Amino acid sequence: MTRDPLTTRRPRPTLPDRVRDALLGDLYSNVYVAGDRLPNEDELAARFEVSRATIREAVRGLVEAGYLVRRHGSGTFVTARPRHRHTLNANLSYTAMIREAGLEPGRKLLRRLVRKATGDEAGALAIAAGEPVLFVERIRTADGRPVVYSTDRIPTALLGDAADGAIGSSLYELLAGVRREVCSALATLRPVIADERLAHLLDVHVGSPLQRIEQVHFDELGRPVMLSSEWHVPDVFELSVNRMSDAPAGNAGA
Amino acid sequence: MTRDPLTTRRPRPTLPDRVRDALLGDLYSNVYVAGDRLPNEDELAARFEVSRATIREAVRGLVEAGYLVRRHGSGTFVTARPRHRHTLNANLSYTAMIREAGLEPGRKLLRRLVRKATGDEAGALAIAAGEPVLFVERIRTADGRPVVYSTDRIPTALLGDAADGAIGSSLYELLAGVRREVCSALATLRPVIADERLAHLLDVHVGSPLQRIEQVHFDELGRPVMLSSEWHVPDVFELSVNRMSDAPAGNAGA
């Protein structure tokens, strides 16, 4: 046993974590409500018996999560209910979005082959044109109904032996398996009209609107690892985005 | 004069700001390139003659901006070139996006009136149905060509006397003028087909695809202040989104 279990033992949650959870509890139980000013940092430090730096770390997390705002010289204030989770910008997983809509996600593999990269593909993936890429063509379903048709390309050079096998598993898992986990992506959205082929694949009428999303996926270090083209059937699950006027912290302007 | 101008004077840029700028300079002049490990924090602290806390603050900014990643127990690493600016999620201004595309933004006012809020509008704006809202109908142009048709609603209760006058100015400025500056928004995107009226307004063919964006704008405290419906002509300026696997810091899960 250590000297003083009460103060010494600190297995998982850090002090800022515990302070944050306590404040979050106060927010959810309406001890503080939207517009209220929190006690100042010295007072919070005294109340929780931690240093002011620890309080600031805890509050920083709640500010980033959108629960609080700080105003220099004035105080720290409670915001109205925080933003949606499951937005495009804060989420890479359509599976999670489909579940959020109360539907059961599924996947169907149409094709899987290795071919040479086109010029556009090579440019987006930072490889030479003609380099081999794994090409996968799939349909996602929600409660069995088709909702997304997609094609994905991954340079085989990234995959090594992993390119074979693991056919059923997610491409994210495939990349994570070779230490190139997808951490971010840049998506470009454009409305298009369903042609005969897309209408057939997605079980919609020719001429109906589809959301096209062109997307480059990046690993932890920001290197491109996968290029995707997606066609979404609208109104099955929402595509939403949290927007913020930028430069929230450390405005390293470039 | 103060004692020692060289070390005492510190008018605007803070120490972390200066360290950050110095590191950013090293990144842009390729002193460090993608994948490199930075010197450890103690060494940086010694080099810049500041405390380790200051180094951590500087690095935090560069991590949030996407230039660096930290790996506990391993080091701090340089990423490949950071993400786009001018994405939907990091930007509230279409004017800036249009300029980014090298085009000249413009606006045309179609209608401006005060009417009662519908049930949907009232729900989104957290007011009672039937409360008066300022309703504005406009078209945005890029190099004179129509690119966005939009309708906006603002509760007149927020505006006071400011509701009149200032017809030509931006609605953001109108709200900022009554201390309810727009700081964030939640946008939902959906592809639609141009009907006769939209086709006429936006100078496109009936049946062509349009991007519809339904959006609630919030002030600093997260209170809704404006509801917008927009119809975008595709391919004039890009609508793109930076996506991240969430919980980057202070994962205050809800």
Add this chain to the structure above:
DNA sequence: GAGTGGTCTAGACCACCGT
């Protein structure tokens, strides 16, 4: 086990906001 980033303290002073 050596080296890295992560947590934490106590205390000082600065910059901004309101009255």
Add this chain to the structure above:
DNA sequence: CGGTGGTCTAGACCACTCC
């Protein structure tokens, strides 16, 4: 002016990673 958050220090110890 008093009160608030913002910056900064020096030093200690912890937790993770990799050899």
